[in-house]
Amino acid sequence: MTPGSPLTALRAPALAGIRRLNALDTVRARIAMAVDLGLLQPGERLPPTGEIARALDVGEMTARRALVALCEEGMLERRRGRTGGTLVAPRPAGGRVREIAAYQAAAGDVHRLIDQRLLLECGTAHLAASNAARHQIGELEALVARMDQASDWAEFHTWDERFHMTVAAATGLPSAAEQYGLVLRELYRHYLPCPLSHLRESNCEHAELVTALADRDPLKAAEVARGHVEALRRTMFVGLAEHGRDA
Template identity: 35%
Template sequence: MTGPDVSTLASADEALFRPVRTGNAFEETVERLLQAIKLGVAGPGERLPAERELATKLNISRVTLREAIRALQEAGYVESRRGRYGGTFVNATIPEGKPAAQVKAGELDDVLTMRRVLEVGAAESAAARTLTPADRAYLRDQLTDARTGDLSEYRRKDSRLHLAIAEVAASPTLTSAVADVRVRLNELLDAIPLLDTNIDHSNDQHAAIVEKILAGDSAGARDAMAEHLDGTASLLRGFLS
């Protein structure tokens, strides 16, 4: 039995380690590295491409790459070794994560598609409204609360902010739909690790979304929310697909 030929490996390497988009560089880098590991492009015990080479292929800074590698190291997927033959190596045994049987075929794409439709629309609609002083204070309070330092509270407060955006759009039906999809989303999010870099990035994106809403910038709010959701989607696909 022969292994895959060199051209096949090169092709897979090029497909997975292509340039990432800049908006969610950390999240997409984590996704690409996880794909390479799970698809066996970088198998158990094998070394990932050198840092300089990998950063160039992904078109990201070495700082972003190191943050992504550190996140995967903390999650149990890779280890870093020093010395002449050092580098970043895939662990012999990688975490199983959420059992495949619990993520039904199409479930992830279904949740992410519904979330994008609802929450991008909610942000755009909220920005299009003439918000009351109470609406504005409510959004600011939820934004501040979401910047919690307590990781055990993060999912709940993150959810609360997203619901608040739907609430100030003034459509009870929309708020109810966002709540429903958020319950499904959180079940999936609970199966992946909380990454400090992603949380910091999400907090910055939350601030940008709320700023656009308060400024009445519908297009800006829509785009800021879409970019934020894409980051979460990248992590979920990376860890669960």
């Protein structure tokens, strides 16, 4: 691999070395920012701790400790009983989770990752439209159905990641899928919990992409992929939209 090549750039420290908080504070910052932005509404019940841990790629104990800390800070509250669980506080205390500022400081890196994903996703969709096997298209259709039935953002995220990695595998180029996965997983470290309404719209784009793959239409597939990533910039990463775009 020659210096300055696209693959070298993807593996450069700018991708892997984004300044991060520790795992506990990252979870606190992401959930607190989602509350501050109104993505999680007062009184809204959060998913089970295990689902949050999987969606945010941390251990269950870390997720539990983060939720306890946010309850102590007045962002969340814990209720017992059949209708209980962890909920957004009726009047969440804003401005107490200072780690949000450190999360926003990484906005320039996140926007660069989104740009890289845009490039890779268009190419991946284009190739998958030519190379996807019938069983892969069937798997993608099943994943779209699972996302339609998801009960919360954490469950949706699990199926979303599998969907995009299945599209990458459908290119028939393992090395390209590996590079796409590298960017996707790094970017997922920064996404915020989103309302299901946003995610349902995102899943409509997934369905459009599957149709383009089934029709063997590379240009349409690339067009859908481009629109999908740009929409995610405005929704999944909405808390960073005003930060770092020109960094």
